Amino acid sequence: MHNIQIALRKFEDSDTDELLSHVDSPELLFLWSGMTFNYPVHKAHFMKVIHNLPYAYIFKVINEETHETIGYVELNIDVSPYKPTPEGAKIGRFLIYKNNMRGKGLGQRILHLLLKFAFNELELQTVALKVISYNEIGIICYQKAGFTTDKIVKDNNKNYDYLMMSINHEKFSNMTKKAKNI
Numbered sequence: 001m002h003n004i005q006i007a008l009r010k011f012e013d014s015d016t017d018e019l020l021s022h023v024d025s026p027e028l029l030f031l032w033s034g035m036t037f038n039y040p041v042h043k044a045h046f047m048k049v050i051h052n053l054p055y056a057y058i059f060k061v062i063n064e065e066t067h068e069t070i071g072y073v074e075l076n077i078d079v080s081p082y083k084p085t086p087e088g089a090k091i092g093r094f095l096i097y098k099n100n101m102r103g104k105g106l107g108q109r110i111l112h113l114l115l116k117f118a119f120n121e122l123e124l125q126t127v128a129l130k131v132i133s134y135n136e137i138g139i140i141c142y143q144k145a146g147f148t149t150d151k152i153v154k155d156n157n158k159n160y161d162y163l164m165m166s167i168n169h170e171k172f173s174n175m176t177k178k179a180k181n182i
Helices: 013-022 026-035 043-051 107-123 135-146 171-181
Strands: 006-010 055-064 069-077 089-094 126-132 148-154 161-168
Touching: 006 107, 013 043, 013 069, 026 089, 043 161, 055 107, 069 107, 089 107, 107 135, 107 171, 126 135, 135 161, 161 171
Parallel strands: 089 126
Antiparallel strands: 006 055, 055 069, 069 089, 126 161, 148 161
């Protein structure tokens, strides 16, 4: 997996059918999008939701050698009328398309590219996310990418909790510097 060169490219409406074809079970849908969609996801509903994300950067992940799309990730900017400029963002839906590509470090590399964009190009200070407590593979991926758990949100109506995780610009920069020195 480490030899695959990946890049983030703007997600286009024409990429939707391929994305939705990889969301092939209610369980995967819930891990990917929580309660936003019902299974199977209808293209029109998905398009309506992503077009109503006013301050979002939505990417497809491509294998640069084959030009194959291998994933999807959203970065939603925190916007508030009380702050003149946004300080942070939240990672929204994040999916590596194929099972055989998961659990091999590709997610960390995608997150690194997304964080590099958020911190270096958008000049944000913090990136956060919410992950369901039983998504163990996702949690490990986020931790390896430098995210730490800020709090656990109990959902009294469900049999699971959510972890609220984040990473700040300083920690990301320090991790990047250490990785270059190895």
